[in-house]
Amino acid sequence: MNRKAAIIGGGVIGGGWAARFLLNGWDVGVFDPDPEAERKIAAVMENARAALPALSDVPMPAEGKLTFHGTIGEAVEGADYVQESVSERIELKHKVYAQLQQSNPGVLIGSSTSGFKASDLQKSAVAPENIIVAHPFNPVYLLPLSEISGSPANPPEVVEKTVQIMKDVGMFPLVIRHEIDAFIGNRFLEAVWREALWMLKDGIATTEEIDEAIRMGFGLRWGQMGLFETYRIAGGEAGMRHFMAQFGPALKWPWTKLMDVPEFNDELVDLVASQSDAQSGMYGIRELERIRDRNLVGFLRALKERNWGAGKVLREHDERRAAAFYAEMAKGLDTGAKAAPLVMWQGQVLPGWIDYNGHMTESRYYFCNSETVDNFLRLIGAGMDYVAAGHSYYSAETHIRHLGEAKLGDQLRGELQIISADEKRFRSFVRILKGEDCVATVEQLCLHVDMKAGKTVPAAPEVWANLKAVADAHAGLPMPEGVGRAVGQKKE
Numbered sequence: 001m002n003r004k005a006a007i008i009g010g011g012v013i014g015g016g017w018a019a020r021f022l023l024n025g026w027d028v029g030v031f032d033p034d035p036e037a038e039r040k041i042a043a044v045m046e047n048a049r050a051a052l053p054a055l056s057d058v059p060m061p062a063e064g065k066l067t068f069h070g071t072i073g074e075a076v077e078g079a080d081y082v083q084e085s086v087s088e089r090i091e092l093k094h095k096v097y098a099q100l101q102q103s104n105p106g107v108l109i110g111s112s113t114s115g116f117k118a119s120d121l122q123k124s125a126v127a128p129e130n131i132i133v134a135h136p137f138n139p140v141y142l143l144p145l146s147e148i149s150g151s152p153a154n155p156p157e158v159v160e161k162t163v164q165i166m167k168d169v170g171m172f173p174l175v176i177r178h179e180i181d182a183f184i185g186n187r188f189l190e191a192v193w194r195e196a197l198w199m200l201k202d203g204i205a206t207t208e209e210i211d212e213a214i215r216m217g218f219g220l221r222w223g224q225m226g227l228f229e230t231y232r233i234a235g236g237e238a239g240m241r242h243f244m245a246q247f248g249p250a251l252k253w254p255w256t257k258l259m260d261v262p263e264f265n266d267e268l269v270d271l272v273a274s275q276s277d278a279q280s281g282m283y284g285i286r287e288l289e290r291i292r293d294r295n296l297v298g299f300l301r302a303l304k305e306r307n308w309g310a311g312k313v314l315r316e317h318d319e320r321r322a323a324a325f326y327a328e329m330a331k332g333l334d335t336g337a338k339a340a341p342l343v344m345w346q347g348q349v350l351p352g353w354i355d356y357n358g359h360m361t362e363s364r365y366y367f368c369n370s371e372t373v374d375n376f377l378r379l380i381g382a383g384m385d386y387v388a389a390g391h392s393y394y395s396a397e398t399h400i401r402h403l404g405e406a407k408l409g410d411q412l413r414g415e416l417q418i419i420s421a422d423e424k425r426f427r428s429f430v431r432i433l434k435g436e437d438c439v440a441t442v443e444q445l446c447l448h449v450d451m452k453a454g455k456t457v458p459a460a461p462e463v464w465a466n467l468k469a470v471a472d473a474h475a476g477l478p479m480p481e482g483v484g485r486a487v488g489q490k491k492e
């Protein structure tokens with residue numbers, strides 16, 4: 001049975017949380033008095049479905065069930081966790097916690113608050129120990145950071161439980177050591193925001209020029225190395241000490257207006273809003289979100305390839321999910337119950353996979369097959385540890401049939417059937433499916449190799465036993481259409 005999250009407040013952030021939980025296989029119950037909440041969450045879900053699965057290289061769990069409720073009590077019924085994302089008003093948050101704790105005593109409540117401390121949120125609560133800050137960043141379904149900030153009232157088990165739930169939905173939980181207003185991220189962002197408002201107010205730069213200064217330069221550095229690692233490199237070979245010696249004196253120069261704040265009035269709002277309209281008003285908000293999401297997916301995937309920063313979090317999330325997926329599959333190996341083709345891979349067609357014909361390029365069909373077969377090899381015990389120990393399977397021959405088109409954003413899966421196998425080789429037949437349509441078949445012969453000796457040898461007994469279990473189960477399946485076909489050319 002799926003776990004359930006109650007999302008209280010389904011606006012920008014609540015909608016993002018709903019998407020993250022649902023796409024990670026949790027059921028979600030939403031309460032939001034806004035009559036438009038359902039429509040807004042549907043729009044967020046549409047964008048999230050196009051973006052989050054594009055980061056995954058292992059089969060995603062089936063999407064959880066989304067329900068909307070007329071009361072907080074109904075939404076929180078049976079919930080394992082609550083993510084509170086109502087408007088940033090302390091008295092509203094207190095009221096919501098009172099209703100939540102009355103309806104589901106003992107439930108863990110994470111707040112999305114941008115700046116209230118946990119001890120402020122906990123005031124007058126029946127069970128303060130179960131209320132904690134879990135502050136995300138927008139878009140919640142793509143950005144992994146969740147700042148976990150508790151008060152002395154929260155026992156370590158509550159912090160730990162929150163951390164585990166965040167990891168379960170692919171977040172990077174950063175536990176804040178000391179209770180402070182606005183945590184780490186927003187304290188930092190507020191400083192940048194104040195400087196930007198001064199520059200606008202003083203006519204030094206427009207909204208667009210400020211954005212260009214960030215995205216053409218240091219924003220790109222921050223996204224992958226943060227501040228200190230970046231400045232360490234800026235110190236050259238002498239590193240951080242040299243950097244500080246050179247730029248430390250600037251701390252005393254009048255570079256920043258941080259402690260002084262521009263007056264917040266209509267004039268300031270008009271100045272910012274009118275320039276922002278001129279800069280970006282040609283795009284609708286959902287369109288801007290899609291542009292942002294596509295850029296983030298590309299950026300995050302590049303980091304994932306490098307196993308760095310947020311990309312490392314994605315890999316670790318994949319690894320956790322893969323472990324659960326293989327454990328489930330392995331049960332079938334034990335019982336010999338896998339008398340059906342195995343769905344070993346699932347993925348989404350990414351922008352870089354599209355060719356000049358406007359559809360998935362041919363080499364990516366091979367890639368889909370490789371991912372499917374590699375996952376199968378992991379399943380039978382011939383994964384990376386096996387390779388590191390000197391044995392592997394090499395592809396000897398491959399035949400691809402292109403039967404249909406795959407377009408940007410399509411969800412594909414690779415379904416594998418073993419046609420024949422012995423100790424030294426196996427022949428696989430992979431169907432690449434888009435929904436129920438088969439867009440390609442890939443038939444392949446793989447040889448088991450001693451990598452050092454450079455020759456074909458029998459597989460390790462446990463690998464062969466696993467492979468044989470699947471081969472025996474698949475022997476009873478009908479031969480798939482197209483097996484053994486050669487490249488043909490019909491006579492006119």
Ligand SMILES: NC(=O)C1=CN([C@@H]2O[C@H](COP(=O)(O)OP(=O)(O)OC[C@H]3O[C@@H](n4cnc5c(N)ncnc54)[C@H](O)[C@@H]3O)[C@@H](O)[C@H]2O)C=CC1
Binds near residue numbers: 089096138
């Ligand atoms: N927008 C942002 O960039 C970020 C916001 N946050 C925090 O997330 C929380 C929500 O902010 P947003 O989603 O931006 O605001 P929002 O205005 O988009 O959504 C707030 C939602 O709460 C609903 N609401 C009001 N009273 C309610 C009640 N009694 N029960 C249930 N729902 C109720 C509103 O109808 C609205 O849909 C705030 O605490 C905010 O500080 C955190 C990270 C980023």
Ligand SMILES: C[N+](C)(C)CC(=O)CC(=O)[O-]
Binds near residue numbers: 114138
């Ligand atoms: C502007 N904000 C304070 C609501 C921002 C956040 O809380 C985090 C974010 O997404 O930038």
